[in-house]
Amino acid sequence: MTQANTPSSPQSAYFIDDHSEDAIVRRTLAAIVDNEPGVLARVVGLFSARGYNIESLTVAEVDNKAHQSRITIVTSGTVQIIAQIKAQLERLVPVARVVDITTSPAGLERELALIKVSAATGSDERVEAMRLSEIFRARVLDVTLESFIFEVTGGSSKIDQFIELMEPLGLIQVSRTGVLSIQRGLPE
Amino acid sequence: MDTQEKIADTDLTMTGAEIVVRALCDQGVDTLFGYPGGAVLPIYDALFTTPELHHILVRHEQGAGHAAEGYARSTGQPGVALVTSGPGATNMVTPIADAMMDSIPMVVITGQVPSHLIGTDAFQECDTVGITRCCAKHNYLVRDVNDLARIMHEAFLIATTGRPGPVVIDIPKDIQFSKGIYKGPEGTQHKTYHPASEPHEAGIEAALELMRNARRPIFYTGGGIINSGTEASAALRALVSETNFPITSTLMGLGCYPASGSNWLGMVGMHGAYEANHAMHDCDVMICLGARFDDRVTGRLDAFSPNSKKIHVDIDPSSINKTVRVDVPIIADAGKAINALLDGWRREQHPRNDLSEWWTQINEWRDRKGFSYEKQEEQIKPQYAIERLYELTKNRDTYITTEVGQHQMWAAQHYHFEEPNRWMTSGGLGTMGYGLPAALGVQAAHKDALVIDIAGEASIQMCMQELSTAVQFNLPIKIFILNNEWMGMVRQWQQLLHGERYSHSYSDSLPDFVALAKAYGGHGIQCRNPADLDAAIEEMIAYDGPVLFDCLVTKDENCFPMIPSGAAHNEMILGEITGDEIDESGKVLV
Ligand SMILES: Cc1ncc(C[n+]2csc(CCOP(=O)(O)OP(=O)(O)O)c2C)c(N)n1
Numbered sequence: 141m142t143q144a145n146t147p148s149s150p151q152s153a154y155f156i157d158d159h160s161e162d163a164i165v166r167r168t169l170a171a172i173v174d175n176e177p178g179v180l181a182r183v184v185g186l187f188s189a190r191g192y193n194i195e196s197l198t199v200a201e202v203d204n205k206a207h208q209s210r211i212t213i214v215t216s217g218t219v220q221i222i223a224q225i226k227a228q229l230e231r232l233v234p235v236a237r238v239v240d241i242t243t244s245p246a247g248l249e250r251e252l253a254l255i256k257v258s259a260a261t262g263s264d265e266r267v268e269a270m271r272l273s274e275i276f277r278a279r280v281l282d283v284t285l286e287s288f289i290f291e292v293t294g295g296s297s298k299i300d301q302f303i304e305l306m307e308p309l310g311l312i313q314v315s316r317t318g319v320l321s322i323q324r325g326l327p328e
Numbered sequence: 329m330d331t332q333e334k335i336a337d338t339d340l341t342m343t344g345a346e347i348v349v350r351a352l353c354d355q356g357v358d359t360l361f362g363y364p365g366g367a368v369l370p371i372y373d374a375l376f377t378t379p380e381l382h383h384i385l386v387r388h389e390q391g392a393g394h395a396a397e398g399y400a401r402s403t404g405q406p407g408v409a410l411v412t413s414g415p416g417a418t419n420m421v422t423p424i425a426d427a428m429m430d431s432i433p434m435v436v437i438t439g440q441v442p443s444h445l446i447g448t449d450a451f452q453e454c455d456t457v458g459i460t461r462c463c464a465k466h467n468y469l470v471r472d473v474n475d476l477a478r479i480m481h482e483a484f485l486i487a488t489t490g491r492p493g494p495v496v497i498d499i500p501k502d503i504q505f506s507k508g509i510y511k512g513p514e515g516t517q518h519k520t521y522h523p524a525s526e527p528h529e530a531g532i533e534a535a536l537e538l539m540r541n542a543r544r545p546i547f548y549t550g551g552g553i554i555n556s557g558t559e560a561s562a563a564l565r566a567l568v569s570e571t572n573f574p575i576t577s578t579l580m581g582l583g584c585y586p587a588s589g590s591n592w593l594g595m596v597g598m599h600g601a602y603e604a605n606h607a608m609h610d611c612d613v614m615i616c617l618g619a620r621f622d623d624r625v626t627g628r629l630d631a632f633s634p635n636s637k638k639i640h641v642d643i644d645p646s647s648i649n650k651t652v653r654v655d656v657p658i659i660a661d662a663g664k665a666i667n668a669l670l671d672g673w674r675r676e677q678h679p680r681n682d683l684s685e686w687w688t689q690i691n692e693w694r695d696r697k698g699f700s701y702e703k704q705e706e707q708i709k710p711q712y713a714i715e716r717l718y719e720l721t722k723n724r725d726t727y728i729t730t731e732v733g734q735h736q737m738w739a740a741q742h743y744h745f746e747e748p749n750r751w752m753t754s755g756g757l758g759t760m761g762y763g764l765p766a767a768l769g770v771q772a773a774h775k776d777a778l779v780i781d782i783a784g785e786a787s788i789q790m791c792m793q794e795l796s797t798a799v800q801f802n803l804p805i806k807i808f809i810l811n812n813e814w815m816g817m818v819r820q821w822q823q824l825l826h827g828e829r830y831s832h833s834y835s836d837s838l839p840d841f842v843a844l845a846k847a848y849g850g851h852g853i854q855c856r857n858p859a860d861l862d863a864a865i866e867e868m869i870a871y872d873g874p875v876l877f878d879c880l881v882t883k884d885e886n887c888f889p890m891i892p893s894g895a896a897h898n899e900m901i902l903g904e905i906t907g908d909e910i911d912e913s914g915k916v917l918v
């Protein structure tokens with residue numbers, strides 16, 4: 141880092157906020173890529189080769205006519221590193237574009253989790269788990285005499301919170317999709 | 329379908345191997361470098377009947393890759409290499425990584441085991457696209473012969489546009505045999521790859537504003553200008569002359585501005601010119617054109633040019649703000665940006681910046697004569713050898729390649745380049761063994777030129793076998809070895825950083841290079857006396873064929889000046905140092 145403390149010029153695509161240079165931020169990035177063999181390996185390989193973080197990653201084809209997939213990646217780093225990640229991703233030949241969902245006002249994020257809780261019939265825990273699941277609008281996917289499986293969707297923090305509440309009640313297992321993203325409104 | 333169309337259709341139906349060869353011809357390729365093997369035999373069969381495609385048979389696949397790089401760097405055209413599967417492909421990995429680091433356009437065709445055997449650990453199978461994914465700009469595994477023509481043309485497009493680089497096409501043997509439709513290169517486009525190359529007007533305006541108000545400006549130029557083409561160098565020269573700003577360049581950019589030009593400060597960086605590094609440190613406006621703030625250039629990052637506003641022109645957006653924060657980023661082809669700056673500078677009538685104080689300061693630094701060294705009568709100093717080589721070859725049509733080590737740095741310091749594309753060196757990857765095969769590639773493209781590989785006695789042994797290629801194809805390259813009997817650059821670091829413990833850096837059991845040259849069918853010369861040097865160099869130049877020149881130089885010379893690892897530009901040291909200059913944190917750096 142140099143000492144030059146003037147902000148990047150406004151036309152810079154890589155504007156860096158001066159105040160938070162070293163703070164670690166969490167970002168959700170969506171990459172629209174050609175759905176061709178090896179494209180996921182390129183993206184994942186880039187993260188490991190350059191020492192970037194992946195907290196979660198989801199991928200699926202989203203446009204089968206254009207053969208395009210959407211990869212949503214949750215990552216963390218300084219603002220400068222996030223800008224690098226975005227630029228490095230865009231440098232990959234089959235990557236059409238990368239959107240920062242977290243900083244985009246139109247960005248929406250959702251995650252789905254399946255959560256298994258042990259709760260014997262008649263126990264207080266079973267009643268409490270059911271009550272909380274209603275508050276979180278979780279669906280009951282499966283019930284046995286000893287357990288529930290809940291399906292809950294929402295932002296990652298909502299899911300974290302639900303898991304935290306289930307912990308003392310008898311949390312057994314968690315399966316999460318990772319974050320999905322989309323932008324509201326019509327595409328520009 | 330009428331008959332005419334049918335005939336046209338059958339014309340364009342050919343085997344995969346024929347598609348490869350036809351695509352190469354249609355791309356204007358006249359020379360390729362390769363080595364055959366089971367998985368590329370159909371392509372070699374197609375080459376057998378295509379004499380207009382000149383194939384240079386190397387002795388090791390690494391040689392083919394570096395030769396293709398040398399060809400590319402000296403012509404501005406993409407280099408092409410062809411190798412077999414498995415070991416052929418893995419031997420190619422070093423040149424691919426080298427071309428990636430130095431942004432050299434190259435298309436590499438590798439054979440692969442037949443499609444149905446992929447994944448079975450078949451004979452000579454390796455995951456070529458997996459292995460090269462992280463060191464190539466892009467790669468393909470061809471799955472359908474009808475995709476092959478498109479992929480071939482796309483590969484050339486990707487290799488040569490945007491930030492250039494190597495593209496690998498892995499072709500299973502069954503695809504080479506099967507028949508498909510050929511399509512020509514016309515209108516080749518990639519679905520998603522569209523690199524920008526036009527500069528943003530606002531960026532150019534912001535840059536001009538900084539330039540107009542600069543009191544201590546400097547142009548910091550790099551290999552991007554060479555990649556942009558000779559017009560970019562021409563525009564740069566005009567811009568320098570109209571602004572009267574001083575100019576430096578990275579190792580990769582040497583030649584984009586003439587070393588004889590009055591604004592030239594010499595190379596920047598770890599072993600760069602004293603005046604260039606000091607000017608970089610003290611400048612108030614830095615105009616970086618086609619360079620990437622490499623660690624060999626910046627030295628200690630937090631002390632890098634602390635008081636300057638930085639303009640950065642780069643065609644690769646990921647180069648911007650990667651290590652050094654810049655004030656005005658311009659994502660563009662270097663040549664287009666330079667022309668836009670030149671237009672803007674000319675359009676605006678303004679009094680010329682008063683740079684007299686700045687030039688006075690620069691001339692003081694120049695007076696330190698950072699590249700001077702102690703002359704000797706009895707032994708040849710390596711710097712002296714380069715100086716004489718320069719004097720005796722500068723008026724010829726000369727191209728220089730190098731290996732990696734002290735000799736490379738002395739070549740960069742003491743050989744002076746007037747034109748772009750004349751200097752081929754492995755900068756980013758620092759690959760020993762690059763220079764000899766690169767020289768083959770240069771010579772193949774410039775038959776009548778004088779092509780010299782400035783080498784070290786250790787590096788040259790890494791691709792020595794390519795001397796045989798030079799003999800076979802009448803490529804009269806000259807290999808000028810600065811033989812100091814040491815891996816000099818390693819020895820220097822061990823002296824400065826590891827208490828003079830010279831662990832495994834002595835070049836023991838060296839071959840008799842003169843006899844070796846003879847054994848290969850070339851000509852060998854040895855010289856140990858400064859008084860004989862000129863005549864020996866003349867003999868080398870006059871010899872019509874490959875020459876191995878064993879120049880015995882002083883053994884313990886260190887390469888100076890030097891920015892010690894972990895130090896700033898203005899902490900550059902000129903002469904012998906004790907080791908105290910480098911602290912513990914500097915020692916872990918390479
Ligand atoms: C393939 C490869 N292996 C190792 C190195 C590390 N290395 C850098 S310079 C050098 C010594 C080069 O010795 P020589 O060719 O004799 O050149 P000199 O420095 O003596 O001029 C070595 C081993 C390298 N750059 N490349």
Ligand SMILES: [Mg+2]
Pocket residue numbers: 733784785786810811812813814815816
């Ligand atoms: Mg040596």
